[in-house]
Amino acid sequence: GLLLKEAVRFDATNLIGERAAPKSGDTNAGNSPSTDADDDVQSVQVRRLESILYYTTNNLMDLPLPETSLPPSLQKEIGLRILENSVYDHWFSSLPFVIWASFVSCDECLTEGRPEDVNIKVMATLSKHFDSLEGYAKRRFVDLLPTDSPCILFDSDGSSNGATSLSKHHAAPPNQLYLPTSDLSAFAGVGVFHKVSKRLTKAGVSDAFLLAMGVRTTISIDFLFLHLDTLSWNTNPKPLIKYLLEADLSPGDLLKLRSTQYLPAEGDETHVYAPSELYLKNDKLKIFPFVRFLQWPTSEGMPNSQREFLMKLGVRVDVPLSSVMG
Numbered sequence: 001g002l003l004l005k006e007a008v009r010f011d012a013t014n015l016i017g018e019r020a021a022p023k024s025g026d027t028n029a030g031n032s033p034s035t036d037a038d039d040d041v042q043s044v045q046v047r048r049l050e051s052i053l054y055y056t057t058n059n060l061m062d063l064p065l066p067e068t069s070l071p072p073s074l075q076k077e078i079g080l081r082i083l084e085n086s087v088y089d090h091w092f093s094s095l096p097f098v099i100w101a102s103f104v105s106c107d108e109c110l111t112e113g114r115p116e117d118v119n120i121k122v123m124a125t126l127s128k129h130f131d132s133l134e135g136y137a138k139r140r141f142v143d144l145l146p147t148d149s150p151c152i153l154f155d156s157d158g159s160s161n162g163a164t165s166l167s168k169h170h171a172a173p174p175n176q177l178y179l180p181t182s183d184l185s186a187f188a189g190v191g192v193f194h195k196v197s198k199r200l201t202k203a204g205v206s207d208a209f210l211l212a213m214g215v216r217t218t219i220s221i222d223f224l225f226l227h228l229d230t231l232s233w234n235t236n237p238k239p240l241i242k243y244l245l246e247a248d249l250s251p252g253d254l255l256k257l258r259s260t261q262y263l264p265a266e267g268d269e270t271h272v273y274a275p276s277e278l279y280l281k282n283d284k285l286k287i288f289p290f291v292r293f294l295q296w297p298t299s300e301g302m303p304n305s306q307r308e309f310l311m312k313l314g315v316r317v318d319v320p321l322s323s324v325m326g
Contacts, residue, residue, distance in 0.1 A: 054095035055083040063122055066103040069095050097129055101144050110151040113171025119153060120203045127209040142212045147174050152215065153197040155180075170197075174214035179207055182217050186240035190227040193219065221247050228260050236297050237264055238306070245309045258314045264295035275314035280307065288319055 054069040058080070061072050070092070075083065083092055104110060104126075109118040130141055145151070150171040178184060178195045187193065196210055211217070224243075244257065261274045266281075278294040280302075285291045294315055296302060311317060 049091075053092065054099075055080065055092050056095050059125060060095065060100060063100075063125065064104055064107045064109060064118065065095070066100070098141075098144065101126060101129070101141070105144055105146050110146050111149045113150050113153055116153055116171075119151070119171070120199055120205075123152070123200055123205050124203040127205040130209045130212065131206055138212060145213065147213050149173060152177055152210070152213070153200060154194040155197045156194065174210070175216065178216050178218070179210060181207070183239050184218065186237065186243060187219055187224070190219070190224070190230060218243055221249070221253065225253070225256060228256070228262050235264070235295060237295060238297060241306050241310065245306060254313070263315075265292040266295045268292070275310065276316065279316045279319075280310065282317065285319060291319065 052068060052070050054066075055075055056065060056069050056072065061075070065072070070078070070083075082088075084094075104122055107122075108114055109122050113119050126145065130138055133141055150173055152174055153171050154177050156170045172194065176194070178193055180195050180198050180201055182195060184193050184195075196205075196215055200210075240262075247253075249257070258275055261272050261277075263273050263275060263278055265271070265273050265278055273292065277292060279285055279291050281293050281296060285293075294310070
């Protein structure tokens, strides 16, 4: 029973780590040498079996584990089948995933994103569990995780100048990163943006899990407005228009979009223009030398939804009579 468990002690030296090496300053010159027994006493780590509460399922064996779980090497010697026997129900139970998640959330693999190989394995394990949950349980699970810490690895292009300050270790908080599949080409003139490492995707980390942690699909509307007038000339404003069309824009946002110069004109790579200064492509209007057409990929058509949105912003379709007469 439990009284027997309380009485058991075991040598955890080789289970937890290597034996402690002698300090560099310790020498026995001029003194009688220490005995082997003394060395053993100094290096052996004795633990109480009563401090061990859990055994670990196979999917967690190679990951960071709390001290209240059996050391993996000891568990392998005993065998999971024996530990799961009802005889030991009062001694051990399977490590609950939520308890493990709470523990690993404080480990450097998530608080600092290192070591990277461990971070990838832990993220894949957390993602798999998240994907198995439903509804509010997913939100509660994510609340256990250190979403304000640099817990997610990103692929770096070696640039040190970014829109936000990121660590040199190539790990960052979720809300500073973007999905690997995010199309950010429309915002190349605003700054440098980092995407979640493709290694995480290859390891099985789902986009749904990354989004729940706070990873972005595109830049925030507030950040866009802060840098709207700095967007560089782009041969394809379609991603930007698509983003704006899907964004939740207030009347104030629309007013700013109508008055700010950020759209490219066909054949003019030196300036950007406000929507009201441009026209949608129309061969009939080419006879007017003052007409500037919105730059749009010649190989791509314009969906009606985007056409209507551009007109809502102020892009023209007809030449005012006053411009013709003037």
